[in-house]
Structure formats: structure tokens, C-alpha cells
Amino acid sequence: GAGVSQSPRYKVAKRGQDVALRCDPISGHVSLFWYQQALGQGPEFLTYFQNEAQLDKSGLPSDRFFAERPEGSVSTLKIQRTQQEDSAVYLCASSRRAAGGASYGYTFGSGTRLTVV
């Protein structure tokens, strides 16, 4: 597609429910990132994929968070047993280049706003 597509746009979950957030990167993009943006804050790095390999998951806040990209294109961020502190906008970004390039840029999706009640 022309841009990075994320779905759903909005998600309301009851505390304790599991959720799955989807990211469709730009076709052919090698790198894919997930970020978490709490209200009034800047985005914070969660995890990074190069094709299907998850090379960095150091930003995942707990073992309730899990991300996958099994075929190197679409990615899913799963949050188990959601808590109120998980409420945030989850952003996905992709890039046609692999990590390490100093000058390449990312294309961000519009995000999924998760509200845990």
C-alpha cells in the first residue's frame, strides 16, 4: 500500500483481556518498529524487526507484550491480560532499509489508540 496501515484505529479493552494490534507496513520494507506513546509523551521504542527476525525487543515493558512478524511483512503486537497502564497509542513504523543506515527515514502509521477500562 501507499502507507503504513494500522488496525484497529481504536480499541477499548476490559482489564485482563488480551488484545492484538496489526501493522501492515509499506510493501517491501525491511525494517519494522513498534512504539508506545502515552498521553502527553513522546513515542517510546518497543521492538524492532528486520524482515521476520526480531532483532531487538528491549523496549517491551513486560512479558505480557509479544510481537511477531512471521513472514516478514505484516506484524502483530499482542498484549496479554491488559492493565490500565497499557492505555496508549501504539505506533508502527517501517523503512525500506535495514538498521544501521544513518540517513534513512521511517514511515509511521496513524497508530492504534488502546484504552483499557
Add this chain to the structure above:
Amino acid sequence: GDSVTQMEGPVTLSEEAFLTINCTYTATGYPSLFWYVQYPGEGLQLLLKATKADDKGSNKGFEATYRKETTSFHLEKGSVQVSDSAVYFCALRVVEGGGADGLTFGKGTHLIIQP
């Protein structure tokens, strides 16, 4: 660890005013620096970037110069328009060979331009 500090908002200006949004950083390595903009209801968009000291990034009338001596990357525009109203994020990325390189963002500055 790496961090970015930018001036808190909201910043409210009149149309055609001069804009400065301050950004300073700390980094363990040699970072690339970015400004991203988020318009209401839209995703983050790259506004400009600079990859080495003294580089000037520019786009849509906005400019920022990579100042290594003051670890700063202040955003400026000579004459703002109502359409510039958005949230602006300063960010850095430390490039390390072979590793992942997620962006480190500041908290964002909400800019409001009044006609």
C-alpha cells in the same frame, strides 16, 4: 542512556511570528537528529534531519542546525502559518553497526498558531 529534552508547550504564536522550539540531547554515541511533526489525527511525519555536526536540515520553511558543542538541535521558522499548528517531536538515533536503532523522542511541543 540517550535522552532528548525539548521545551514544553503549548506554544501559542500569532501568524507570521518567528518560531523557535528548543531541543537538547544526551547520547552515548554519535547521533543523527530529527524533527518529526504530528498533525491532528495523522501519523508522525519526518520534517527534517541532520546526520553530522554543523549540518542544517530544512523543509517547508523550517530549519534546524546540529550543534555538537551545545548538544542542541533547535527548530526555527521565520514566519509561521496557521497550518503549522501541530505537535513537534525532536528525536535522535545513535547509529551502531549491525544493531537495531530505534528512535529516542522528546515529549513533544504542541504549537498553536492563531490567525
